[in-house]
Amino acid sequence: MTQVRMIGGVYPLVALGLIFGCTQVPSNEESQSSELLLLDLTPSYEWSEEEIRGAVNTARAGRSLQPAGWPDGGKVAVSFSFDVDNETIPLRNGSLSVGALSQGEYGARVALGRVLDVLAEDDIPASFFIPSVSMMLNPGMVDAIKSYGIHEFGIHGWIHETNTQLSEDVERRLVVQAIEYMEEMTGSRPMGYRAPSWNFSQNTLKILQDLGFLYDSSLMADDRPYELLAEGEPSGLVELPVEWILDDAPLLNPRGNTYSSPRELLQVYKDEFDVAYEEGTMFLLTMHPHVIGHRSRILILKELIGYIKQKDENVWFATHQEIAEYVIQMSEEGGLR
């Protein structure tokens, strides 16, 4: 359970505690077991303005980092990320469910290869956020991803732990452990962070600042890159926002409550891309090898790439890190829109 200290006292972690499993829609069971404790029982309708402002202030959107244009004459930036969760989905909760573990195992055994093949067809770089335990169980994935020389590795927790259920000390220790493990496995220090479950605790942003991350990609306050504010102050961290509608997991889960057929989902992605293109902003799509890498789904990724490339040549495909570095450079050179 997490205690939140803010202006005027201690307040509950209500909104921030809505915990989604992985970037997957939670089952009712998961929701019920999540820590949504009210430490201060004052109902929110009795909060003062100061208290309300304090409650939303942990990590908020600051200035837009939308550049006037993208590199190579690009009208839009396109960035694919893959959260390589695999077996950590059951393991994060200590589950030994053999069936669920085998579903995760598919991610490394079959699906990742399909994803890498599709990206390689058009030399498209991508960002792979991998929990340490996922790398531990399938170390061959690292070499497979590295062999292309264009992909990025980013942090996605130690075992896909739920930040909001951890003390600051434990959360920090696990992020440090994950960085060290990834550095050892990949040979370079990761610059990007994606929170397991796309959620921050009250301490996550401070931990990311202290550990020198360049960017986060877990929050949802814009379609454009922006700077995160920590308690109202510029944090120096770039946020590359995500969205549930731009995530394969909840909408392709046949056992979930929000299932779409892959081909219907493809239309959503095309429409999102088309508007991003018109606006000249960013199209960032989160996928999971164990979800998108199945036969009936990898086809939509392939078709989406074809659609984007067909649009015209003014598309800048980049890793998340490349986008973060570019917008910081534009910010320093006065090149923001």
Ligand SMILES: [Zn+2]
């Ligand atoms: Zn995940």
